[in-house]
Amino acid sequence: MASKPELVYFDGRGRGEIVRLVLAAAGIEFTETHLKAREEYLAIKDELPFGQLPLLKIDGQSFVQTQAIVRHVARKGKLLGDKEPEMTKIDVLYEGSRDFFMVFLYIGFTIEESKVADIKPSVDKYLTFFNRALRENGSTGYHVGSDITLADVGVLEPVLATIDYFGEEALKDYPEIQKYFKTVSSLKAISKYIKEIRKPKNDSKYVATIREVLQF
Amino acid sequence: MASKPELVYFDGRGRGEIVRLVLAAAGIEFTETHLKAREEYLAIKDELPFGQLPLLKIDGQSFVQTQAIVRHVARKGKLLGDKEPEMTKIDVLYEGSRDFFMVFLYIGFTIEESKVADIKPSVDKYLTFFNRALRENGSTGYHVGSDITLADVGVLEPVLATIDYFGEEALKDYPEIQKYFKTVSSLKAISKYIKEIRKPKNDSKYVATIREVLQF
Numbered sequence: 001m002a003s004k005p006e007l008v009y010f011d012g013r014g015r016g017e018i019v020r021l022v023l024a025a026a027g028i029e030f031t032e033t034h035l036k037a038r039e040e041y042l043a044i045k046d047e048l049p050f051g052q053l054p055l056l057k058i059d060g061q062s063f064v065q066t067q068a069i070v071r072h073v074a075r076k077g078k079l080l081g082d083k084e085p086e087m088t089k090i091d092v093l094y095e096g097s098r099d100f101f102m103v104f105l106y107i108g109f110t111i112e113e114s115k116v117a118d119i120k121p122s123v124d125k126y127l128t129f130f131n132r133a134l135r136e137n138g139s140t141g142y143h144v145g146s147d148i149t150l151a152d153v154g155v156l157e158p159v160l161a162t163i164d165y166f167g168e169e170a171l172k173d174y175p176e177i178q179k180y181f182k183t184v185s186s187l188k189a190i191s192k193y194i195k196e197i198r199k200p201k202n203d204s205k206y207v208a209t210i211r212e213v214l215q216f
Numbered sequence: 217m218a219s220k221p222e223l224v225y226f227d228g229r230g231r232g233e234i235v236r237l238v239l240a241a242a243g244i245e246f247t248e249t250h251l252k253a254r255e256e257y258l259a260i261k262d263e264l265p266f267g268q269l270p271l272l273k274i275d276g277q278s279f280v281q282t283q284a285i286v287r288h289v290a291r292k293g294k295l296l297g298d299k300e301p302e303m304t305k306i307d308v309l310y311e312g313s314r315d316f317f318m319v320f321l322y323i324g325f326t327i328e329e330s331k332v333a334d335i336k337p338s339v340d341k342y343l344t345f346f347n348r349a350l351r352e353n354g355s356t357g358y359h360v361g362s363d364i365t366l367a368d369v370g371v372l373e374p375v376l377a378t379i380d381y382f383g384e385e386a387l388k389d390y391p392e393i394q395k396y397f398k399t400v401s402s403l404k405a406i407s408k409y410i411k412e413i414r415k416p417k418n419d420s421k422y423v424a425t426i427r428e429v430l431q432f
Contacts, residue, residue, distance in 0.1 A: 049345050050312055061301055067283075068307035075303070085277055087291070091284035096266055129265050 005030040005058035008044065010213070012206040013199045014108070015066050016054040018101075018157055022070050024193035025153045026077025041213045067098075070150070079150040089144050090151045093133060097154030100126040104161040108202050109210075116165055123162055127174045130155055134176035141183030152184050160194070164201055221246040221274035224260065226429070228422040229415045230324070231282050232270040234317075234373055238286050240409035241369045242293025257429045283314075286366070295366040305360045306367045309349060313370030316342040320377040324418050325426075332381055339378055343390045346371055350392035357399030368400050376410070380417055 005023065009016035011034040023030050035041050035053070047062055048055060055062055056069045063069050074080050081087040103122045107115050133143055143151035159181055162170050171178050184190050221239065225232030227250040239246050251257050251269070263271060263278055271278055272285045279285050290296050297303040319338045323331050349359055359367035375397055378386050387394050400406050 049349075050315060059301075061304075063304060063308060065308045065311035068304060068311045071307050072300075072304040075300075084288075084291075085275075088277075088279060088284060088288040091287050092279060092281045095281035095284045099266060133265075 005056060006033060007031070007054055007056055008033045008035070009054040010035055010206070010210060011199070012202055012210070014105075014210070015052075017199060018066065018154070019054050019056060019069055019073070020197050020199075021157060021193055022073045022077070022079070022150070022153050024189050024197050025079060025148060026073050027189050028073065028076065035213050036209060038213050038215065074150045074153070079148065079153060081144065081149060086144050086149075090149045093130075093143050093151035094154040096126075096129065097151070097158060100130075100155070100158040101161070104158055104165070107165075109207055120166065123158075123166070123170070126158065127162070127171070127177055130180075131174040131176045134180050139176060139179065141179050143180070148184060148187060148190075152180070155180070156184060156190070160198070221272060222249060223247070223270055223272055224249045224251070225270040226251055226422070226426060227415070228418055228426070230321075230418075230426070231268075233415060234282065234370070235270050235272060235285055235289070236413050236415075237373060237409055238289045238293070238295070238366070238369050240405050240413055241295060241364060242289050243405050244289065244292065251429050252425060254429050254431065290366045290369070295364065295369060297360065297365060302360050302365075306365045309346075309359050309367035310370040312342075312345065313367070313374060316346075316371070316374040317377070320374055320381070323381075325423055336382065339374075339382070339386070342374065343378070343387070343393055346396075347390040347392045350396050355392060355395065357395050359396070364400060364403060364406075368396070371396070372400060372406070376414070 005028060007016060007019055007023070007030055009019075009032070011032075020030075035044075044055070045051065048064055050064060052064060052066075054066060054069065055064050056073075057063075058072070063072060071080070079090075081090045100123075103119050103126070107119055130143070134141075137143060137145070140146040142148060143155065159171075159177065171181065185194060221244060223232060223235055223239070223246055225235075225248070227248075236246075251260075260271070261267065264280055266280060268280060268282075270282060270285065271280050272289075273279075274288070279288060287296070295306075297306045316339075319335050319342070323335055346359070350357075353359055353361070356362040358364060359371065375387075375393065387397065401410060
């Protein structure tokens with residue numbers, strides 16, 4: 001029997017979280033190896049052609065580049081659609097979800113409350129956009145068609161972060177986002193991700209570990 | 217007969233260049249509309265859910281998000297591979313080419329010679345990586361297999377920029393890159409792209425136009 005895929009990253013969200021999420025959505029069980037010291041990073045640096053993490057070991061191969069890893073897993077999980085224009089719509093919305101997520105990555109290394117308030121207008125801009133996309137898809141609770149795709153997976157990450165930073169009331173003006181969130185978080189795979197797999201918000205210990213390992 | 221696809225962007229490289237390149241590589245003829253004034257941007261802003269360009273009108277649909285557009289066109293041109301692990305290798309190398317390209321995007325708005333010298337170590341790091349990837353693929357002149365894929369298309373953009381900024385001698389320590397460049401630039405579609413479609417390096421007039429239209 002093939003061994004489970006192994007995700008090599010830190011013990012926190014960062015760029016690894018979308019890989020955990022898409023693995024969960026695809027129904028693929030995996031193990032994690034967490035880097036905690038500079039030497040552990042240097043020991044695997046030759047496996048990292050671009051010096052970047054995460055790294056995913058799957059089917060006897062090691063893959064880097066987060067978005068390439070995500071697509072590989074999404075293909076296995078049949079989350080990319082199988083015909084046009086759905087395939088391209090999924091890609092457009094997934095890419096949009098990465099822009100939305102960047103808003104949170106920007107504040108991920110600060111614990112300052114003032115910076116958190118700064119991003120609220122951007123968060124609302126993206127929520128407005130995805131709320132409309134959901135409505136235009138017929139209010140199915142999904143972004144494309146009536147089943148989960150990589151678009152839903154991608155949008156879930158910043159929506160969960162929105163709730164973390166601003167509470168569920170931040171979604172009150174976005175009924176379609178509420179319906180989508182209720183729909184996908186009721187799916188067994190996503191429910192398991194939220195309860196058992198998702199990493200907590202960055203704390204000062206996590207930030208210190210990253211700075212030590214990557215020395216920046 | 218369906219009308220030709222229309223690329224809406226500025227009259228320069230920026231984020232539109234990879235779309236021109238992949239359209240050319242896919243053998244798809246297209247027209248361009250260039251934004252030159254703030255009002256022209258405001259007039260189409262409702263078509264731009266994320267406020268971003270380029271926009272590609274194709275097959276009666278309007279698509280945004282550069283990477284989603286690229287994948288759509290690459291799928292039509294059969295540049296994404298058709299089996300594993302080739303499909304994922306293409307994605308990994310294409311994503312790596314975007315990191316390489318970011319090095320040039322960073323200096324795209326400066327005309328200062330000193331900044332150009334600053335990026336040389338990064339350029340060499342990426343050339344070293346892609347040179348090795350080409351060798352590991354069996355020195356076919358292509359990055360994956362023995363035919364053009366999105367990986368080759370992606371790497372071409374920063375390789376051409378390397379030659380623009382540092383001359384062909386910048387490739388002298390990278391024999392595989394030289395072979396690759398000779399191979400792909402000899403293809404009819406790519407030769408046509410380089411001679412007829414590719415935009416010139418940013419000049420001060422172009423930079424002024426972008427600043428006026430997007431007001432940043």
